[in-house]
Amino acid sequence: MKKYIFLLAVSCFAFGQQTPAPKQTQTILITGGKAHLGNGKVIENSIISIKEGKIAMIQDGTNFKPEKHDIYIDASKKHIYPGFIGANATLGLVEIDAVKASDDESEMGEMNPHIRSIIAYNTESGLVEAARPNGVLLAQIAPRGGRISGTSSVVQLDAWNWEDAVVKENDGIHLSWPRSFSRSGWWAEPGGIEPNKNYEKQVTEIQDFFNDAKAYFLANPAVRDIPYEAMKGLDTGEKTLFVHVDGEKEIVDAIVFKKKNNIQKMTLVGGYYAFKNIPLLKENNVSVLLRRVHDLPLLEDEDVNLPYKNAKLLDDAGILVGLQNAGDMERMQIRNLPFYAGTCVAWGMEKEKALQLITSNTAKILGIENQYGTLEVGKSATLFISEGDALDMASNQVTQAFIDGRNISLESHQTELYDRYKEKFEAQNKK
Incomplete structure (x- = not known):
């Protein structure tokens, strides 16, 4: 009986939700991305500062030197959107x-x-x-x-x-x-x-x-x-x-x-x-x-x-x-x-x-x-970074996402299956 309870626990753990991200404690600076503000405006070469879960700064980053941050994210050639x-x-x-x-x-x-x-x-x-x-x-x-x-x-x-x-x-x-x-x-x-x-x-x-x-x-x-x-x-x-x-x-x-x-x-x-x-x-x-x-x-x-x-x-x-x-x-x-x-x-x-x-x-x-709903100073830092156009199924590929400044997991059962079978077929191709 104990054996079956243990197996059930392992199964539930394996397919459970990803652990929620902890509260933001380090300042984050995202640079170089094309920011779609959600209000009809776009900043081509943006610089976004995130502090204590809020957007502390968002502006054109051309020829602008920001203050020091704990974490730097290079979003060059990528797109940034509100959640x-x-x-x-x-x-x-x-x-x-x-x-x-x-x-x-x-x-x-x-x-x-x-x-x-x-x-x-x-x-x-x-x-x-x-x-x-x-x-x-x-x-x-x-x-x-x-x-x-x-x-x-x-x-x-x-x-x-x-x-x-x-x-x-x-x-x-x-x-x-x-x-x-x-x-x-x-x-x-x-x-x-x-x-x-x-x-x-x-x-x-x-x-x-x-x-x-x-x-x-x-x-x-x-x-x-x-x-x-x-x-x-x-x-x-x-x-x-x-x-x-x-x-x-x-x-x-x-x-x-x-x-x-x-x-x-x-x-x-x-x-x-x-x-x-x-x-x-x-x-x-x-x-x-x-x-x-x-x-x-x-x-x-x-x-x-x-x-x-x-x-x-x-x-x-x-x-x-x-x-x-x-x-x-x-x-x-x-x-x-x-x-x-x-x-x-x-x-x-x-x-x-x-x-x-x-x-x-x-x-x-x-x-x-x-x-x-929009990327604006003082609002929640709930946003994500995509390698392509997020409205386009062919190019949307979210690389990082934040909810209230927390860097959340993008793993799911589907991504786990993708990684699992990718390894399998890559191993077969090497034979």
Whole structure:
């Protein structure tokens, strides 16, 4: 029996998460790299000083002699980026889809604003460490299921536990707006489109819950109601209402709902047809976390390239837009987030504008722009160095990454397998 326990321990250790990096104690100077600041600006020959987890200096390094530092990193001919941010992610909530005990992304019931996804976030997930080698260093951990799914939080992706990981706790509540139409069949054999006869009833149920929450706060009862208590902050802007919605009519109805209930901050998640409601979005200051770029159009008669162009349509109109990755295999696919932005470049968007879709724009939407999303003095030194263009799958190769100035590991199960079989084939070639 003891033998089997020992073997299990060895197995768990071998495939466990990399040990989180210690707090920065030595000053770091990065020189010579092309710094993409995340705000549309670029410094060709940059010099970046990192002290106590913050960016102490960033400027053009030509003919500039900095003060002495403890560690020097030569980034000549390389690119430097702010850490990418994966919004609306279930990273760390599910490890193996087929194993129910490892699935914590949703809760029973319909109205669950009090369900906090951060409590279930597993920092030991192998999928967390698999995202970092492509520059994804932060994520919004969001719940799924029900009508009001719960409350999300923002984390950094190198931590011992969820308390260490939290960057912004309880940043917003996630609401799945009803669909006015439904489709029968499946993707290989799609059926017809039918109206949702219960649409108005479902919208009314949402309004009734919000009305009950308002009545609860006005009554100020002695006995606390936890779901209603979780609704605090939507009227003050402390929390954002993330409305998961794609349809044109549904988007209009959601914005009307925002005005009726005095919701200060609303973000559409998905927002596939948001480009058809641009004046309404601008008038009500509604941002969009756009549906996955690498996707098919929703209707058969639409431009097949619409998912690739959608971000540019919104950005050109002045809408604050970011990218997210919900959908099939979303936890595994989050490492492809930079390449979604790269696809937007291929379809007309300026490269530095596309970079903002997964850095500064997303940081603003999540309310963490004071510390993350751009390379600026005083902000967190959460950044990475790549040998090539980080938005290009062919050339992106992250060599070093820092979270709050901590030099984190880029090793994962995939890199271990690569090294293992590389040695095998190199040995065979020598024979």
